[in-house]
Amino acid sequence: EAQVTQNPRYLITVTGKKLTVTCSQNMNHEYMSWYRQDPGLGLRQIYYSMNVEVTDKGDVPEGYKVSRKEKRNFPLILESPSPNQTSLYFCASSWDRGRDTGTEAFFGQGTRLTVV
Amino acid sequence: SQQGEEDPQALSIQEGENATMNCSYKTSINNLQWYRQNSGRGLVHLILIRSNEREKHSGRLRVTLDTSKKSSSLLITASRAADTASYFCATVDNYGQNFVFGPGTRLSVLP
Numbered sequence: 229e230a231q232v233t234q235n236p237r238y239l240i241t242v243t244g245k246k247l248t249v250t251c252s253q254n255m256n257h258e259y260m261s262w263y264r265q266d267p268g269l270g271l272r273q274i275y276y277s278m279n280v281e282v283t284d285k286g287d288v289p290e291g292y293k294v295s296r297k298e299k300r301n302f303p304l305i306l307e308s309p310s311p312n313q314t315s316l317y318f319c320a321s322s323w324d325r326g327r328d329t330g331t332e333a334f335f336g337q338g339t340r341l342t343v344v
Numbered sequence: 345s346q347q348g349e350e351d352p353q354a355l356s357i358q359e360g361e362n363a364t365m366n367c368s369y370k371t372s373i374n375n376l377q378w379y380r381q382n383s384g385r386g387l388v389h390l391i392l393i394r395s396n397e398r399e400k401h402s403g404r405l406r407v408t409l410d411t412s413k414k415s416s417s418l419l420i421t422a423s424r425a426a427d428t429a430s431y432f433c434a435t436v437d438n439y440g441q442n443f444v445f446g447p448g449t450r451l452s453v454l455p
Contacts (some may be wrong), residue, residue, distance in 0.1 A: 232386075261443070268374070270447035271387075317387055320443070332377060332432070333443050335386035 230255045233276065234319050234336035241309055241343055249304045249339050251319030257334070259322045260302040263285065264315040265338075271318065277302055309343040316340050349446045350433055358453040363420040367433030368413075374436055376409060378418050379435040381430045381448070389419075390431075423453045 232253045253260065261276035263286075273286030279297040283335055291313055293305040293324040302321075306313060317339045351366045367376070372441040373385040375394045380389040393400045393409045393416065400407045421426055 263445075268447065271445040273444070316384065321388075322443075331378075332389035332392060333387070335388070337386045338384065340384070 232321050232336040233317055234339050236339060237337060238340050239342070240343070243310055243343055244308050246277075247292075247306050249306075249317060249319075249341070251304065252337060253289050253301050253302075253319075253321040253334065255321060255334065256299065257321035257323055258299070260296070261320050261333075262302070262304050263295060263318045263320065264288065264293070264313075265318060266315050274304070274317075277305065306341075308343075311343045314341060314343050316339045326327065346453045350431070350447060353447070354450045354452070356429075356454065357423060359423060359425055359453055359455050361423055361453075363423050363451055363453070365418045365425070365431050365451070367418070367434050367446060369416075369433075370414065373411075375433045376407075376416050377408060377443075379432045379434060379445070382434065383429070386449045387432060387445075420451075421428075423451075425453050425455045428453045430433060 235236050235250045260278050262274040263271040265271050272288045274288055274292050275286055275294040277283040280296055280299050283296055296302055319336040321332045322333045349368050357363055376393055377392045378390045380390050381387045390408050391402045391405055393407045395411055404421045409416045430450050432445045432447045432448045434443045
């Protein structure tokens with residue numbers, strides 16, 4: 229089954245304790261991205277990657293890191309989490325950036341992160 | 345750098361009625377997509393309309409696109425309680441790099 233898998237689904241952590249949210253897709257997609265969703269603000273893009281070893285900042289990259297060492301995996305790293313990073317996070321993948329072929333984005337089920 | 349803006353923010357209707365949501369965007373696009381999100385879960389792709397298309401249908405969904413007005417609408421006919429969800433439009437941003445989502449429309453279909 230084609231899917232994007234995020235882990236963990238729920239996470240409560242303390243300020244400053246490094247954490248990683250994993251994302252994996254089994255569709256051989258080139259394009260992957262991370263979003264955070266906050267009430268009233270919709271989905272805001274954190275980082276995206278157009279292929280292995282190619283990553284770039286989205287709209288709200290501060291406080292986050294990503295890596296793309298393999299095509300299928302795109303982990304999100306919070307080196308020193310702060311309470312303002314409490315949010316619902318989504319990973320998504322698609323064939324490309326959606327401009328030329330207009331392919332759909334597949335989303336993971338989300339990770340609800342609370343930083344206390 | 346939000347590209348899409350949905351309207352209304354929230355919509356409440358009775359089962360069997362039609363629901364219409366609108367999306368406006370700011371720059372030229374190649375395509376526009378609509379997604380659905382059940383509470384707290386991942387977004388699911390519903391339908392894509394290309395810039396050279398004016399209308400598209402998929403089951404009970406009808407999407408229109410007016411590139412001169414930079415707007416799109418999503419119509420759900422004969423709504424069901426199971427259609428209760430948030431609906432988002434997505435476009436590719438100015439740099440052609442990313443999907444950009446609007447804040448969404450929360451649809452409540454009352455039985």
